[in-house]
Amino acid sequence: MNKVFKNAKEALAGLKDGMTVMFGGFGLCGIPENSIDAIHEGGFSNFICISNNAGIDDFGLGKLLRKHQIKKMIASYVGENKEFERQLLSGDLEVLLIPQGTLAERIRAAGAGIPAFFVPAGYGTEVQVDKEVREFNGKMHILEHALHSDFAFVKAWKGDTAGNLIYRHTADNFNAMMATAGKITVAEVEELVPAGSLDPNQIHTPGIYVQRIFQGINYQKQIEFTTTSD
Amino acid sequence: MALDKNGIAKRIAAELQDGYYVNLGIGIPTLVANFIPEGMQLTLHSENGLLGIGPFPTQDKVDADLINAGKQTVTYIEGASFFNSAESFAMIRGGHIDLTVLGAFEVSEQGDIASWKIPGKLIKGMGGAMDLVAAAKNIIVAMQHTDRDGNSKLLKKCTLPLTGVACVKRIVTDLAFIQVTERGFELRERAPGVSVEEIIQATEGKLIIEGDIPEMVL
Numbered sequence: 125m126n127k128v129f130k131n132a133k134e135a136l137a138g139l140k141d142g143m144t145v146m147f148g149g150f151g152l153c154g155i156p157e158n159s160i161d162a163i164h165e166g167g168f169s170n171f172i173c174i175s176n177n178a179g180i181d182d183f184g185l186g187k188l189l190r191k192h193q194i195k196k197m198i199a200s201y202v203g204e205n206k207e208f209e210r211q212l213l214s215g216d217l218e219v220l221l222i223p224q225g226t227l228a229e230r231i232r233a234a235g236a237g238i239p240a241f242f243v244p245a246g247y248g249t250e251v252q253v254d255k256e257v258r259e260f261n262g263k264m265h266i267l268e269h270a271l272h273s274d275f276a277f278v279k280a281w282k283g284d285t286a287g288n289l290i291y292r293h294t295a296d297n298f299n300a301m302m303a304t305a306g307k308i309t310v311a312e313v314e315e316l317v318p319a320g321s322l323d324p325n326q327i328h329t330p331g332i333y334v335q336r337i338f339q340g341i342n343y344q345k346q347i348e349f350t351t352t353s354d
Numbered sequence: 355m356a357l358d359k360n361g362i363a364k365r366i367a368a369e370l371q372d373g374y375y376v377n378l379g380i381g382i383p384t385l386v387a388n389f390i391p392e393g394m395q396l397t398l399h400s401e402n403g404l405l406g407i408g409p410f411p412t413q414d415k416v417d418a419d420l421i422n423a424g425k426q427t428v429t430y431i432e433g434a435s436f437f438n439s440a441e442s443f444a445m446i447r448g449g450h451i452d453l454t455v456l457g458a459f460e461v462s463e464q465g466d467i468a469s470w471k472i473p474g475k476l477i478k479g480m481g482g483a484m485d486l487v488a489a490a491k492n493i494i495v496a497m498q499h500t501d502r503d504g505n506s507k508l509l510k511k512c513t514l515p516l517t518g519v520a521c522v523k524r525i526v527t528d529l530a531f532i533q534v535t536e537r538g539f540e541l542r543e544r545a546p547g548v549s550v551e552e553i554i555q556a557t558e559g560k561l562i563i564e565g566d567i568p569e570m571v572l
Contacts, residue, residue: 150402150439151425153418176439203478204425212477224401225443225485232440243447244488248466248519251484281419293419293436294403300438328438345418351426353410 127287127331128316129338132162135310136275141168142195143274146231146302147175147185151204151348154295155184158312158340159277164188170195174231174273176224176298178202183346192216198271200224204348223251226268228301234270235304235333242267276306279340280329283313284322287331296328303333312340355547356528357570362496364389364572365526365543366455369494375399377446377486379456380424382496386455397433399451401482403442406434423482443482447489454490456483458497458522460512463538463559465522467495468514480517487518499527499556506558508532508539529553531570538562543570 129135136159139145145163149155164187173194179186188194189207196218202208211217222230223245233241242265246252256267278299281292289311291299303309311329316339357365359382367389370376377399378384387407390396398407400422407422408429415429422428430436445451458469467487470480487493500506508525525532530553531543538560541553546569554561 151421153402153421153425199479201479201481209477221479223480223484223488224439224482225446225489228439228443243485245447245485245518247488249484249516251480291436291438293417293430294400294421295419296436296438297403298439301440347416347418347421347427348425349421349427350416351410351428352413352416354412 127335127337128285129336131338132158132312132340133166135159135336135338136162136166138308139163139166139168139275142170144172144174144272146273146276146306147173148278148297148299148302149175149177149184150294150297151177152179152184152346154279154291154297154299155179156277156279156310156312157343158338159310160184160187163193164191169193172196172198174198174271176200176227178205178208180204180348181207183344189217196220198222198227200227227271228298230268230271231298231301231305234272235301238270240267240269271305273302273306274308276302276309278303278309278311280311280313282315282317282322283311283337284317284319284331285337286319287311287334287337288322288327289313289329289334290322290326291328300329303329308335309333310336312338314340314343355545357545358528360385360388361545361572362526362528365531365570366494366496367391369524370394370396370453374452375405375450376453376455377401377451379483381457383455383457384424399445400428401439401442401446403437403439404430404434406431408434443485446482446485449489449491451490453492453494454486455494455496456486458495458507459514460507460509461495461497461522461525461534462509462512463534465520465534466512467517467522468512469517471515473515483517487521490521493522494524494526495522496526499529499553506556508557508559510559529556540564541567543568545570546572
């Protein structure tokens with residue numbers, strides 16, 4: 125079975141309005157730029173979007189927000205986006221904020237077939253509201269459920285035609301878990317190579333999780349806060 | 355004289371121990387990295403997936419794939435490792451991080467902390483703060499003793515939405531070093547030149563003062 129697609133547009137086949145979609149990345153680091161652009165141009169709408177952050181005003185998921193393609197955002201931190209704040213305050217956008225580690229684990233759990241689990245994060249805060257609470261080893265925990273998606277869009281540094289992925293530096297972040305949690309996982313890579321070219325010892329995401337892969341183009345890799353010592 | 359931000363960071367740095375794995379939050383906590391005692395080996399954790407944060411890069415070494423949790427470009431030290439977000443929070447939740455330093459809007463005498471949300475004003479999200487405070491065994495809060503209007507940030511009860519409950523162990527402010535115990539805020543040290551009376555005035559929660567309170571040694 126061929127997993128290799130020509131470009132982002134082709135890899136979106138079957139994507140529909142209103143679906144639950146995941147996007148890898150932390151801030152703008154490691155985001156699936158090509159898939160986001162193709163979705164932006166494709167004119168989809170009403171997505172339930174799961175991503176740690178919401179991009180900035182004119183890049184990353186900020187592009188989809190500006191075009192009102194996102195109905196609900198599930199994230200841990202959305203600080204760097206004014207358009208987001210505007211839509212949230214005006215009631216155009218629904219938002220669910222989840223502690224970052226809980227968000228990561230809920231996605232991991234979905235991919236690993238764990239329907240729910242207990243964590244201490246958020247106990248005694250508004251995150252706990254309406255959730256089951258239980259004490260383990262003298263400490264209070266809350267029940268959190270797995271987070272699945274119809275499509276998961278991830279970005280890797282290198283990938284092969286079997287769907288194996290290798291991430292670079294801190295561009296791994298949410299990509300590895302999201303790759304496991306999509307009914308269809310679309311991976312875009314900076315360098316696509318034939319199966320057998322990557323060292324199996326170095327694979328981060330085994331190809332079993334990846335249904336579609338394509339060679340990305342024109343990566344901008346914007347930096348939110350360039351901070352230097354000189 | 356009350357401490358400036360660097361003074362607070364310097365006092366917190368005195369709590370570091372050789373071999374510690376440390377998570378430093380954004381703001382004053384980040385400054386602690388500038389005062390790591392000579393010869394001490396410390397590994398800084400960044401929750402976006404890096405153990406072994408190095409200094410900020412020179413212009414020619416800036417790399418979009420290498421950032422810290424504040425989304426600033428960084429470098430990594432020898433012996434560093436990269437990993438995904440689930441792994442990163444497993445380190446936190448699993449109790450592998452020795453010390454967490456973070457800022458706060460308010461801390462209560464029970465050790466509750468409010469640091470992420472000001473209803474109607476600030477709605478950016480909690481990021482990793484709730485995971486950190488719920489799991490860390492050793493939390494130091496770095497903050498000003500009072501807000502801009504002079505209101506105490508060390509309270510009987512927090513007024514803002516909480517980040518975590520009964521979790522803060524130590525607080526270093528511009529005025530004092532405080533240990534949070536079952537009895538309340540135990541005053542351990544004064545900032546140089548700051549009187550006990552000034553600290554009492556600036557603290558709304560239950561302040562416990564026993565014996566002579568020494569000045570901080572910075």
